[in-house]
Amino acid sequence: MDISGASALVTGGASGLGLATARRLVKVGAHVTVLDLPTSAGADVAEELGGRFAPADVTDPEQTQAAVAEAGKEGPLRVLVHCAGRGGPVRVVDKHGQPGSLEVYEAIVRLNLIGSFNVLRLAAAAMAATEPVDGERGVCVLTASVAAFEGQIGQIPYASSKAGIVGMTLVAARDLASKLIRVCTIAPGTFDTPLLARLSDDVRDSLGKAVPHPSRLGNPDEFGSLAAQIVENSMLNGETIRLDGAIRMPPR
Secondary structure: OOOOOOEEEEEEEOHHHHHHHHHHHHOOOEEEEEEEOOOHHHHHHHHHHEEEEEEEOOOHHHHHHHHHHHHHHHHEEEEEOOOOOOOOOOOOOOOOOOOHHHHHHHHHHHHHHHHHHHHHHHHHHHHHHHEEEEEOOOOEEEOOOOOOOOOOEEHHHHHHHHHHHHHHHHHHHHHHHOOOOEEEEEEOOOOOOOHHHOOHHHHHHHHOOOOOOOOEEHHHHOOOOOOOHHHOOOOOOOOOOEEEOOOOOOOO
């Protein structure tokens, strides 16, 4: 699919991987709508990019539907890159011998997994109502994590939710094939995002050295570049692509 001139919705677009993706899509000619929380820097980012800001919680159907409608104002929605999500530590049994927090587990799974389905279903419905261009109506790119395959101790809600996204990818691609909509997922490893910026330089260096090659943290623009390549390559469908420098995470 030709990105130039296409309308794109990027969730979590005010920072990190989402921001890098929004910038990359604008660079190749897309009309980008940034979806992020009202408290985020989304308005400033949208102004910087010459795009639109749609404040929304991805787990809220009405807010997300409004964001999808906003993204379609520059033309039919053709591209979704869904980056919104969060982590949070939970042990099955904590250090005091108490059961892990069901509330935290449920909140993370709700945002990461249920939020992904909510955004996917609403964006795909909008795409399905458009006229095909070169045999396609749209492309949806979701975000998982290497934690979906090698979740570390304390990552059980995050790993569960990201594994769910991997699990929905092929099913969604098969489901939406009749609508001429492709679905792929990117599973990033350790990337240089604002979350890691809170860590000390020593810890960040250690995380980078754990990557076999290139032995460094991933650059968010590399994620954005892959998202754009998925949109452009019409044979990429139903696939989860690890973007991790060949890292395989240890238990802790």
